[in-house]
Amino acid sequence: MLIPTTEAEAADMVRNAASAGQRLSIIGGNTRSGFGNRTETDAVLHSTGLSGITAYDPAEMVMSVRAGTPMAEVEAALDANGQMLSFEPIDHRGLMGTQGQPTIGGVFATNASGPRRLLSGAARDSLLGIRFINGSGEVIRAGGRVMKNVTGLDLVKLLAGSFGTLGFLTEVTFRVLPRPKTQATIVLSGLEDGDAARAMATAMGLSVEVSGAAHLPESVRGRFLTGRLPPGAATVLRLEGLPASVPVRAEKLISAFQPFAPVTCLEADDSAALWQQVRDVLPYADGSEKPVWRVSVAPSAGFQLVAALRLETGIDAFYDWQGGLVWMRMEADPEAELVRHVMHQLGGGHATLMRAADADRALTPAFEPLPSGVAALTQRVRASLDPAGVFNSGNPAGA
């Protein structure tokens, strides 16, 4: 177990491992370790020894944090200043059945994002700068502290979501946003999946700036807000902003949809609670090992994917990102080939096996297999950062 407390120490450890031909797996809070491909490792390199906020000026809306800092600490500091991470990183503990403290490094290494993805982007969109140790044990700085920066290659994006396969993050600098002063959620009840997809697409095309659009079919609806959502499938649309504007926009949405479905409105507290539950995949945080897929497709393809799979196998599903993010729990087998086949027929996307029993995980590639041209390139890119294959070997983030 390697727990560096300084960046230099971390660099030494990686350098030693590289020269000794050792393989390292990188771990932050170990709350997301259940997904991804299984890794082979000689030692575990922990980020938790690198902790603390190194710079935070709320007026600049930028924060720099050592990678092993617990999310709770980051969020508390932001909260105290009325700010937030706009990309709403998912907390994987419930879904994965893990314990411990998620770290900010883990958030960026997995590009963890939430419902605001369709408006504010993913973790990678907020990440401005990083420091990391490459596979040769060198400290590399990429990006910076400013929002606009096109100085050289964007290694920041490359490292975000690379699952610790390209380098060991030691510090991250990211953009934060003011927390919206208030929010509300419009609930359309009783829509079929396809109608819900169309309703969400319509809502996203209106000038009301919807910041969350999810569809919770009747099978999962009761799990949210302890069953307080109105009966029938719930299509939920979130509005955030100034108190002067949210009710006006809500009214606009309500009048747009009233002719087509029963419409209700959730006030700020319920709305906030609901979206946190959507973010954390509450219906499938069930303590089971039933396989769970996270499928990213074009919003128009999400409900078609689920409908097609239903004809073949037992699944339960709900939708975020206007229908473009499908959370699916399989009754038994992961059915990886089926899922990926249907997804490709519907125009392609990205299916990740988030959770499965060990036996299934061993047999199923967690990430979407890449086309050959991209796979070859991916290997070359990986070799350019980690020539000796030190990091998280066996888990090349989908390659």
Next chain:
Amino acid sequence: MQTSFTPEQLADPHVAQSEKILRRCVHCGFCTATCPTYVTLGNELDSPRGRIYLIKDMLENGRPADAQVVKHIDRCLSCLACTTTCPSGVDYMHLVDHARSHIENTYRRPLMDRLIRGLLVAVLPYPARFRAALVLARLGRPFSPLLARVEVLRPLAAMLDLAPKRAAPVAKAEAAPPLAPALRRGRVAILAGCAQPVLDPGINAATQRLLARFQVEVVQPQGEGCCGALVHHMGREEAALDFARANVDAWMREVESGGLDAILITASGCGTTIKDYGHMLRLDPTYAQKAAQISALARDVTEYLATLDLPRQAPKGLTVAYHSACSMQHGQKITLQPKQLLKAAGFAVKDPAEGHLCCGSAGTYNILQPEISAQLKARKVKNIEATRADIIATGNIGCMTQIGTGTDIPILHTVELLDWAYGGPKPAKLG
């Protein structure tokens, strides 16, 4: 932009002027976006920035024009969309004028090209010859597809295709009775023009009726002829200046005898040139001042009508797609008045998409560059037809001929619609 001219080169006032123009260009490339030929061909050499660079290179090196440069300058429509777009204020018009006359003076075109240009120069500016040519064209039309098969003969085919299918009646000079000075609101001359009265004499007739109705006295000075734009755009500067001088003389006689409030032009292509007489003749000591005076009096007919404050009419229930000729919107920067006049006259007015793009007429361009011209025409017609308008209005005879051969929607001069709205006869084209 950096330039490199010797003091000896700059002693030539034309070169000095071009150097000054070139210095303003910062090579930002905005002009490419609105250039019809760049949009059509996707080659920077066929964009204003590319041409500016070609011209710069040619002038700096004091080189005669060559086939490559000529090809790309010839493809320029002189629509001047680039000058509307250019934030730096590059005077592309006078730069390309200089380049064209440089080409004319230093480059010998292939035989067929020379013949066709010679034909256009000898015929178009002269109404009688043009009228005779149209009769011949009608006879020759069946041969057009045959001619179109041979590349160097394509301009001839284009010419035959453009000729109107029916002959327009010979214009009758409707001498309006002079108004007593106390009653009249103004006294103006209308440019009779050269090609327009042959192709569509109704335009000036409508203008005269309309003006008379609003107590404006119209005079027709003797000795006035083609404005010179046609030969000017072919680089024949001396010929152009001769036309200009003749017109200046004709109008100055009228200015000095009865006085003129304005010289009205009903073809915006001519308007752009007449407004430039002051510049064109700036180096001619006997004419410089007079020419400037004439340019200052020149107005597009809609510019002048807009000052008359015509009464608002009841809605007509007709939608007009207003096509702004390049010489109108880019050459003369007149964009609002024609539409305001049409709206006041009771028409619903629509702006077709990509209104800044040329229809491909551009003087003799549709004859000399038939392929590009045809593509631009098709694009223009598609945009106009998308408005689902009942009528197309425009202020330039060239556009009327060009667009008219591509659509079934009737196309009229703005002033013909105004004349109708204010009590004149319904235009024949509206059935």
Next chain:
Amino acid sequence: MSDTIEFLRPRANVLSRRDTIITDLKDLLPVDCLVHEARELVPFETDAFVSYRRLPLCVALPQTTAQVSAVLKYCNRYGVPVVPRGAGTSLCGGAIPQEDAVVIGLSKMSKILEIDTFNRTAIVQAGVTNLAISDVVGPEGFFYAPDPSSQMACTIGGNIAMNSGGAHCLKYGVTTNNLLGVKLVLVDGTVIELGGKHLDAGGYDLLGLVCGSEGQLGIVTEATVRLIAKPEGARPVLFGFETSEEAGACVADVIGSGIIPVAIEFMDKPAIEICEAFAKAGYPLDVGALLIVEVEGSEAEMDAMLALIVEIAHRHAVKTVRECQSATEAALIWKGRKSAFGATGRIADYICMDGTVPLSQLPYVLKRTGEIVEGFGLRVANVFHAGDGNMHPLILFNANDPDEAAKAEAAGNEILKLCVDAGGCLTGEHGVGIEKRDLMRHQYSKADLDQQMAVRAAFDPQWLLNPSKVFPLEGRA
């Protein structure tokens, strides 16, 4: 012409094969798609960074991805450098060729392939202009958010190469935040697709890496971009201040207060005069600095935001506050701002800097910028995206005076170093290109740059793609 920055020495074995290369490329392309006559190459010798010029070997203007692939494959096989070119509007020389390079111009690939309002995406060829997308989707109630000032002319391919920003990025992000997928031709001619209409793609974020890579990793021929629903309304408001420092401090306070307008643009007195001369937008001429603050949303929302912003502005002794009254006026205000660089050509030649600094450093950097330029005996106009600290000092000079040109370049370098030292970066949205290449070592350590170059080499082992740009020539692997 300046010559401080060197280009790579042309490869003799390429120059000597010029005629063969041209003959071979002609076979790979349709007629009229290869420019090679000496005269015709001259207009391609530079882009909007006119201080540097190099003639290319020839210019290929392919019409399809397959043709791009064929040309790249050929060049890769024979070791011929390639310089991609969109509309040639780069302010850092990103599209300036070199004597041994084939320019691949994407200007003939200008079709909008698909508009999908359900999924809010557009698929366009790389040569489509930025503004063309918004023009086409506008009637459907959508727009494409990144809006570089050259948006009417610059292409999506170029935007991706430079990760272009614009005035409205404060709210909507830059190109990389609005790009969902690309079709990319690798140097060996392989065509790959990255991303698509889905928000998250598999594997490494190669899309994010390609965006902003200045044509060094491959040539993008198609892009899938995100469309956004147009706001209900938008209102630019002009705030005039006595001094630049007051305006700068006001910006920092607005952002710090938790209000994020869609845009906050800054102009100093020289810039105001330049823009007003072109656009006649009614900018106040009696102030020392101007902010254009745009808010959007419903009337109620805009009123509420503006009230807060006006209150903050008053704390900074704002002299004039003028709300725009009509859509025509708003368009003029933006036209003036977006034409600022070009309009500067009316009074002088210029080079435009692009450093970004943390907001708190704005007033200091502005002041120092003025001092630096004055120190060289030149004038400066400042017009830039204040909300995100992306500065654009325009250093004015006379290009026909070699001494002034050299001074302007030297002043520019000092300003960029100042930006880096203030905690910022060399370039926010224009790119490194040729212009800032030799300053890269000021921002990055050797290890940082070596790592970037190693990643670059994973895409282009022979360094054929836009090879004179971005990375300093010495110390390349």
